[in-house]
Structures are given as structure tokens and as C-alpha cells.
Amino acid sequence: ATPAPAATPAATPAAVGGGHDATKCLENGVPDNDCCAKPGEASCADGYDKTSTGRRCYRRGGYEWFECVPGASAPPRPVNGASPSPAPLATTAPPAQAEEDQVTTTVAPASTAALANTSSPAEPCVKTVRGWYCIPCRVFTDAGVHGPCRRDSTVLASMVFPPTQHCGDGGQCGRYFRKFVHRGQVYRRPQQYCKIYNYGTWLEHDTKAGYCISPPVEAYTNGTMRVRGSKEVYAAAFKWSMEQSGASFECSDEDFCRGRGVASGELGRCECACKDGFGGARCEDGP
Structure with a gap:
């Protein structure tokens, strides 16, 4: 997995409307919620069918995006779908990146089931290039956040706060990112911890209502909070994600x-x- 909003613990809600459910993706039989793996190592949980998108998720190594859909209902997909060109990080926060993890604003793909009941396919949203989850820009503008939709804090928010990225039982979190680079240091499969966000701070939590976040990602978010309006960005994303997931908190x-x-x-x-x-x-x- 990569620093994209795909680090989803096992205890997550099913996809809405029978579409792709990232929580069912497996790599070598192990949960891999970014759904990026070599074709021969990718599979889905019982009751779900694997569908290849034909799109690479790494520049090298033969890794491709794949989807898991219930039963035999895999929707037809173009093999060579166009994707937006990555753009550089947009704020003055300390640089941090992972392989092929630039910032981009895009349109949510129709197969992103977590947005099916909250955002039309044509609604502008923001996510990491390799991420499968896109938070609608209106989440930030409706909360009174000024500035561009595409910036470090909004992209990181889409990484940390998918409504399906809650902690497991007792606040358990795994190691979901293959690699994350922050300030020149490489973190390979960093351990994640269950926390909640509260206006500029990350507080420890121990129920399924929390979100899994690793120390290097947390450090990067803290750096972006020096940029005006970023604390409000995370607050808006946290509140909206809680509402969408129906978490009891x-x-x-x-x-x-x-x-x-x-x-x-x-x-x-x-x-x-x-x-x-x-x-x-x-x-x-x-x-």
C-alpha cells in the first residue's frame, strides 16, 4: 500500500450499491486496501470477484489497480482509462512524498462506492494520484474554508479520512502503507495508530470510531497546519467522514x-x- 487513502482496517462498512469495495482487496492473501498489486498476487475476499482496471499503480514492477465487486457483477471497464496528470504539491508545508504520490484534483470515478450516495460522478473532488478515495471540494467550502481545493492539507485529509478507514476492534490498526517518505526519511510499512482529530491535534482513541494514521503521516499533517486554514480543512473532513460512515461518536x-x-x-x-x-x-x- 502507499500513502493514499487506502489504509482501511478490516472492520469497515461494505460498499454502497454493490460496487467496488476496497476493504475486500487482498495481496498474497493479506488485506491490501489500496487495491494495488501484481496481477498474480491480487485477489478478493470470499464472495467478491476481482476485476483488473488495466491501469498501473507503480511505474515499475508490474503493479496494477484492481477492484473487488460482489458476486459476478463486475462492471465492464475500459482497459486504458485516462487519468489526470499529477501536479506538484501546492503549499509551503515541509515536502513529503511517496513513489508516484503527487497531489491532484480529479473527478470521482463512478466505481468509488463510498461516494455513491454523497457526490455525483461529475462533482469536483480531491485525492492523491494513487488514491481510490476522493473527498468532494464542497466539504471544505461548505465549512467556510477559503483557498484552493487542491493543496497538501486537503489531499492528506482524503488519505486519512475516508469513511471506511476507521480503526478495528479496540482501536487496532495494521501496517498498510508499503512506503512513505517524509523529509528525506523512508518509512517502510509504518505502524499505524488509532486517533481522532480535534482542531490541530491528534488524540489517542480506542474504538472503531477512530482513524488509523502513522507517525510520519501525522508529522506531515502537523507541518501543513502551519498554513492558514489547514486546521479547518482537517476538522471539516473529519466531521464529514464521521457523518458519512455513521460512526458512533x-x-x-x-x-x-x-x-x-x-x-x-x-x-x-x-x-x-x-x-x-x-x-x-x-x-x-x-x-
């Missing part, structure tokens, strides 16, 4: 403040007024 006394304080605000920008001597962003520190 709210900016409430019980969920966010762990029953130890009074919550105010909204997802992505939630605050706790802790009680009984507790402290911390989520009243996690004991008296």
Missing part, C-alpha cells in the same frame, strides 16, 4: 469527554470543561 459529554466533563462545539472542534479534578483535552488525566 459525537462531541458529547460521554463520547468526547469520557463522561468526565461537559462538551461544547462540534466534531473536529470539540472542547471539554472537565469536572471532579480531571484534566486534558478529553478529561483523560486523572485527579
